[in-house]
Amino acid sequence: MGLFVDLFRLGRDPTYGLACRMNTQTEFSQEVLKLIKSIPRGKVVTYGDIARLAGRPRGARGVGWLLHSCTISHNLPWQRVLKSGGVLPFPGGSPHFLLQKELLEKEGIVISNGYVDLKKYSWDGEP
Numbered sequence: 001m002g003l004f005v006d007l008f009r010l011g012r013d014p015t016y017g018l019a020c021r022m023n024t025q026t027e028f029s030q031e032v033l034k035l036i037k038s039i040p041r042g043k044v045v046t047y048g049d050i051a052r053l054a055g056r057p058r059g060a061r062g063v064g065w066l067l068h069s070c071t072i073s074h075n076l077p078w079q080r081v082l083k084s085g086g087v088l089p090f091p092g093g094s095p096h097f098l099l100q101k102e103l104l105e106k107e108g109i110v111i112s113n114g115y116v117d118l119k120k121y122s123w124d125g126e127p
Helices: 002-009 027-038 047-053 060-070 095-106
Strands: none
Touching: 027 047, 027 060, 047 060
């Protein structure tokens, strides 16, 4: 996992050649991909909010699988998608947690104890 993070930080794609492992042709998948790509810098959204905006309020887990499977191949800003309550989804101190924290802080988002203030930084889905 450390190598993945190091390559990512260097601007290299450690999964070059790996295709998205999910069916992205469904209406829900297409809408989720569009929404995630639309999240502006300096804003965050939860998995549940993306699912709700995509028309499937109970589809947060599907959003997570799509994000996990297709981030590289679709160039998704994965760092802007959080768990409910504004929680960073990775275990504190893990390489992915530290990378997500670093990327969000570079966008001006303040992280406190693994949480982002959704009242301040949440994206409402509007362009």
